[in-house]
Protein backbone atom coordinates (compact mmCIF):
# COMPACT_ATOMS: atom_id res chain seq x y z
CA UNK A 1 0.00 0.00 0.00
CA UNK A 2 1.19 3.52 -0.66
CA UNK A 3 0.61 4.51 3.00
CA UNK A 4 4.08 5.35 4.37
CA UNK A 5 5.35 3.59 7.46
CA UNK A 6 4.99 6.85 9.45
CA UNK A 7 1.34 7.16 8.37
CA UNK A 8 0.78 3.48 9.20
CA UNK A 9 2.29 3.99 12.63
CA UNK A 10 0.01 6.93 13.31
CA UNK A 11 -3.08 5.02 12.13
CA UNK A 12 -2.24 2.06 14.34
CA UNK A 13 -1.76 4.46 17.23
CA UNK A 14 -5.22 5.98 16.60
CA UNK A 15 -6.76 2.50 16.35
CA UNK A 16 -5.17 1.42 19.62
CA UNK A 17 -6.36 4.61 21.36
CA UNK A 18 -9.88 4.88 19.87
CA UNK A 19 -10.75 1.39 18.61
CA UNK A 20 -11.34 2.64 15.07
CA UNK A 21 -9.58 4.49 12.25
CA UNK A 22 -10.62 5.71 8.79
CA UNK A 23 -8.75 5.18 5.49
CA UNK A 24 -9.88 7.47 2.65
CA UNK A 25 -10.12 6.65 -1.09
CA UNK A 26 -9.08 3.03 -0.76
CA UNK A 27 -11.01 1.65 -3.73
CA UNK A 28 -11.40 3.39 -7.10
CA UNK A 29 -14.74 4.57 -8.54
CA UNK A 30 -14.72 1.84 -11.27
CA UNK A 31 -14.61 -0.92 -8.68
CA UNK A 32 -17.21 0.83 -6.51
CA UNK A 33 -19.44 0.95 -9.62
CA UNK A 34 -19.07 -2.80 -9.95
CA UNK A 35 -19.86 -3.19 -6.25
CA UNK A 36 -23.06 -1.18 -6.81
CA UNK A 37 -24.03 -3.49 -9.66
CA UNK A 38 -23.29 -6.47 -7.42
CA UNK A 39 -25.61 -5.20 -4.67
CA UNK A 40 -28.39 -4.67 -7.23
CA UNK A 41 -27.76 -8.15 -8.70
CA UNK A 42 -27.89 -9.76 -5.22
CA UNK A 43 -31.17 -7.97 -4.47
CA UNK A 44 -32.70 -9.24 -7.73
CA UNK A 45 -31.44 -12.75 -6.97
CA UNK A 46 -32.73 -12.77 -3.38
CA UNK A 47 -35.89 -10.63 -3.43
CA UNK A 48 -37.10 -12.31 -0.21
CA UNK A 49 -34.08 -11.01 1.75
CA UNK A 50 -34.02 -7.49 3.17
CA UNK A 51 -31.10 -5.53 1.66
CA UNK A 52 -29.63 -5.04 5.16
CA UNK A 53 -29.27 -8.83 5.39
CA UNK A 54 -27.20 -9.79 2.32
CA UNK A 55 -24.90 -11.87 4.45
CA UNK A 56 -22.09 -14.33 4.33
CA UNK A 57 -24.22 -17.35 3.39
CA UNK A 58 -24.44 -15.93 -0.16
CA UNK A 59 -20.70 -15.37 -0.49
CA UNK A 60 -19.32 -18.88 -0.92
CA UNK A 61 -20.47 -19.30 -4.52
CA UNK A 62 -19.90 -15.68 -5.60
CA UNK A 63 -16.61 -15.05 -7.45
CA UNK A 64 -17.04 -11.27 -7.48
CA UNK A 65 -17.58 -11.12 -3.73
CA UNK A 66 -14.48 -13.25 -3.11
CA UNK A 67 -12.51 -11.15 -5.62
CA UNK A 68 -13.62 -7.98 -3.80
CA UNK A 69 -12.58 -9.09 -0.31
CA UNK A 70 -9.27 -10.37 -1.80
CA UNK A 71 -8.40 -6.94 -3.22
CA UNK A 72 -4.80 -6.13 -2.30
CA UNK A 73 -5.72 -2.61 -1.19
CA UNK A 74 -8.05 -4.09 1.45
CA UNK A 75 -5.65 -6.88 2.42
CA UNK A 76 -2.82 -4.37 2.85
CA UNK A 77 -4.97 -2.54 5.41
CA UNK A 78 -6.01 -5.79 7.11
CA UNK A 79 -2.34 -6.81 7.31
CA UNK A 80 -1.57 -3.75 9.46
CA UNK A 81 -3.98 -5.08 12.10
CA UNK A 82 -3.81 -8.89 11.89
CA UNK A 83 -0.41 -9.56 10.33
CA UNK A 84 0.61 -11.20 7.02
CA UNK A 85 -1.33 -14.50 7.21
CA UNK A 86 -4.92 -13.52 6.50
CA UNK A 87 -8.26 -15.28 6.06
CA UNK A 88 -11.77 -14.01 5.60
CA UNK A 89 -14.14 -14.96 8.41
CA UNK A 90 -17.33 -13.21 7.24
CA UNK A 91 -18.71 -10.41 5.08
CA UNK A 92 -22.12 -8.80 4.93
CA UNK A 93 -23.73 -6.01 2.90
CA UNK A 94 -25.86 -3.74 5.05
CA UNK A 95 -27.73 -1.75 2.42
CA UNK A 96 -30.28 0.52 4.08
CA UNK A 97 -32.92 1.52 1.56
CA UNK A 98 -34.14 5.13 1.38
CA UNK A 99 -36.84 6.10 3.92
CA UNK A 100 -37.09 2.63 5.51
CA UNK A 101 -33.57 1.42 6.33
CA UNK A 102 -33.40 -0.42 9.62
CA UNK A 103 -31.13 0.63 12.51
CA UNK A 104 -28.35 -1.52 13.94
CA UNK A 105 -28.67 -1.32 17.73
CA UNK A 106 -25.60 -0.83 19.95
CA UNK A 107 -23.45 -3.94 20.08
CA UNK A 108 -19.92 -5.34 20.19
CA UNK A 109 -19.21 -7.57 17.18
CA UNK A 110 -17.07 -10.13 18.98
CA UNK A 111 -19.94 -10.96 21.36
CA UNK A 112 -21.52 -12.84 18.41
CA UNK A 113 -18.48 -14.57 16.95
CA UNK A 114 -17.12 -18.14 17.26
CA UNK A 115 -13.44 -17.14 17.24
CA UNK A 116 -10.59 -18.21 19.50
CA UNK A 117 -8.67 -16.04 20.27
CA UNK A 118 -10.73 -12.96 19.36
CA UNK A 119 -8.08 -11.63 16.98
CA UNK A 120 -10.09 -10.18 14.10
CA UNK A 121 -10.55 -6.82 12.44
CA UNK A 122 -13.52 -5.34 10.55
CA UNK A 123 -13.10 -3.24 7.43
CA UNK A 124 -16.36 -1.38 6.68
CA UNK A 125 -16.29 -0.39 3.02
CA UNK A 126 -18.51 2.56 2.08
CA UNK A 127 -20.42 1.85 -1.13
CA UNK A 128 -22.54 5.03 -0.83
CA UNK A 129 -21.97 8.33 0.91
CA UNK A 130 -22.60 7.53 4.54
CA UNK A 131 -23.88 10.38 6.73
CA UNK A 132 -25.89 10.96 9.93
CA UNK A 133 -28.96 11.55 7.71
CA UNK A 134 -28.86 8.13 6.04
CA UNK A 135 -27.81 6.12 9.09
CA UNK A 136 -24.01 6.01 9.10
CA UNK A 137 -22.12 3.81 11.56
CA UNK A 138 -21.58 5.43 14.99
CA UNK A 139 -18.86 4.26 17.36
CA UNK A 140 -18.05 5.01 21.00
CA UNK A 141 -14.32 5.83 20.94
CA UNK A 142 -12.28 3.97 23.54
CA UNK A 143 -15.05 1.44 24.28
CA UNK A 144 -12.89 -1.31 22.70
CA UNK A 145 -11.06 -1.52 26.04
CA UNK A 146 -14.22 -2.96 27.67
CA UNK A 147 -14.83 -6.70 27.95
CA UNK A 148 -17.82 -8.09 26.12
CA UNK A 149 -21.15 -7.28 27.79
CA UNK A 150 -24.18 -9.54 27.62
CA UNK A 151 -26.55 -9.06 24.69
CA UNK A 152 -30.34 -9.06 24.96
CA UNK A 153 -33.10 -9.59 22.41
CA UNK A 154 -34.61 -6.35 21.18
CA UNK A 155 -37.61 -6.40 18.90
CA UNK A 156 -39.54 -3.24 19.96
CA UNK A 157 -38.16 -1.53 16.88
CA UNK A 158 -37.45 -3.50 13.68
CA UNK A 159 -33.67 -3.71 13.50
CA UNK A 160 -30.94 -5.55 11.66
CA UNK A 161 -29.57 -7.73 14.49
CA UNK A 162 -32.68 -8.26 16.66
CA UNK A 163 -30.35 -7.76 19.63
CA UNK A 164 -28.60 -5.02 21.55
CA UNK A 165 -25.99 -4.68 24.24
CA UNK A 166 -27.55 -5.14 27.69
CA UNK A 167 -25.87 -2.10 29.31
CA UNK A 168 -26.56 1.63 28.96
CA UNK A 169 -24.55 3.37 26.25
CA UNK A 170 -23.68 7.06 26.63
CA UNK A 171 -24.75 8.15 23.14
CA UNK A 172 -23.36 11.64 23.70
CA UNK A 173 -19.88 10.08 23.33
CA UNK A 174 -20.64 8.49 19.93
CA UNK A 175 -18.83 9.65 16.79
CA UNK A 176 -20.40 9.51 13.29
CA UNK A 177 -18.39 7.67 10.63
CA UNK A 178 -18.97 10.05 7.72
CA UNK A 179 -17.59 8.32 4.64
CA UNK A 180 -17.51 8.66 0.85
CA UNK A 181 -17.74 5.72 -1.58
CA UNK A 182 -14.44 3.83 -1.54
CA UNK A 183 -13.50 4.91 2.00
CA UNK A 184 -12.89 2.23 4.63
CA UNK A 185 -13.52 2.43 8.36
CA UNK A 186 -11.64 -0.14 10.45
CA UNK A 187 -12.93 -1.23 13.85
CA UNK A 188 -12.05 -3.44 16.79
CA UNK A 189 -14.22 -6.47 17.76
CA UNK A 190 -14.89 -4.99 21.24
CA UNK A 191 -15.89 -1.46 20.21
CA UNK A 192 -19.47 -0.44 21.01
CA UNK A 193 -21.13 0.72 17.81
CA UNK A 194 -24.40 0.82 15.91
CA UNK A 195 -26.31 2.95 13.42
CA UNK A 196 -29.66 4.68 13.20
CA UNK A 197 -32.54 4.09 10.82
CA UNK A 198 -32.33 5.54 7.33
CA UNK A 199 -35.25 7.94 6.95
CA UNK A 200 -33.53 9.99 4.23
CA UNK A 201 -34.17 9.78 0.45
CA UNK A 202 -30.69 8.28 -0.08
CA UNK A 203 -29.61 4.66 0.18
CA UNK A 204 -26.82 3.88 2.67
CA UNK A 205 -24.90 0.80 1.62
CA UNK A 206 -21.76 -0.55 3.24
CA UNK A 207 -19.93 -3.87 3.16
CA UNK A 208 -18.58 -5.32 6.39
CA UNK A 209 -15.49 -7.49 5.89
CA UNK A 210 -14.11 -9.45 8.84
CA UNK A 211 -10.49 -10.57 8.49
CA UNK A 212 -8.72 -12.95 10.87
CA UNK A 213 -5.09 -14.03 11.12
CA UNK A 214 -4.95 -17.69 10.06
CA UNK A 215 -3.91 -18.47 13.67
CA UNK A 216 -7.43 -17.54 14.90
CA UNK A 217 -9.56 -20.68 15.11
CA UNK A 218 -13.18 -20.64 13.96
CA UNK A 219 -14.89 -22.73 16.63
CA UNK A 220 -18.00 -23.44 14.52
CA UNK A 221 -18.60 -25.70 11.51
CA UNK A 222 -15.49 -26.33 9.37
CA UNK A 223 -15.06 -25.11 6.77
CA UNK A 224 -17.13 -22.14 7.89
CA UNK A 225 -19.38 -21.05 4.95
CA UNK A 226 -17.54 -17.76 4.42
CA UNK A 227 -14.01 -18.78 5.45
CA UNK A 228 -11.48 -18.18 2.67
CA UNK A 229 -7.71 -18.22 2.95
CA UNK A 230 -6.55 -14.99 1.28
CA UNK A 231 -2.86 -14.23 1.95
CA UNK A 232 0.34 -15.66 3.49
CA UNK A 233 0.45 -18.97 5.34
CA UNK A 234 -2.86 -20.85 5.64
CA UNK A 235 -1.83 -22.40 8.96
CA UNK A 236 -3.53 -25.52 10.28
CA UNK A 237 -6.30 -24.42 12.65
CA UNK A 238 -9.07 -23.92 10.05
CA UNK A 239 -10.28 -25.45 6.81
CA UNK A 240 -11.20 -23.02 4.05
CA UNK A 241 -13.67 -22.88 1.17
CA UNK A 242 -12.28 -23.44 -2.35
CA UNK A 243 -12.09 -20.38 -4.57
CA UNK A 244 -15.38 -20.21 -6.54
CA UNK A 245 -15.20 -20.64 -10.32
CA UNK A 246 -16.92 -18.00 -12.45
CA UNK A 247 -19.72 -19.35 -14.66
CA UNK A 248 -21.16 -16.84 -17.17
CA UNK A 249 -24.92 -16.50 -16.76
CA UNK A 250 -24.80 -17.92 -13.22
CA UNK A 251 -22.61 -15.40 -11.48
CA UNK A 252 -22.38 -11.61 -11.42
CA UNK A 253 -20.34 -10.53 -14.46
CA UNK A 254 -17.32 -8.35 -13.64
CA UNK A 255 -14.15 -7.02 -15.29
CA UNK A 256 -11.72 -9.66 -13.96
CA UNK A 257 -14.18 -12.54 -14.35
CA UNK A 258 -11.97 -14.34 -16.94
CA UNK A 259 -9.22 -14.87 -14.34
CA UNK A 260 -11.79 -16.59 -12.07
CA UNK A 261 -12.92 -19.09 -14.78
Ligand SMILES: O=C(O)CCC(=O)C(=O)O
Nearest residue numbers: 094104109137195206208
Ligand atom coordinates in the same frame (compact mmCIF):
# COMPACT_ATOMS: atom_id res chain seq x y z
O1 LIG B 1 -23.53 -0.97 8.81
C1 LIG B 1 -24.01 -0.72 9.91
O2 LIG B 1 -24.90 0.10 10.06
C2 LIG B 1 -23.49 -1.42 11.13
C3 LIG B 1 -22.20 -2.09 10.91
C4 LIG B 1 -21.78 -2.99 12.00
O3 LIG B 1 -22.46 -3.19 12.97
C5 LIG B 1 -20.49 -3.65 11.90
O4 LIG B 1 -19.71 -3.35 10.99
O5 LIG B 1 -20.19 -4.48 12.73
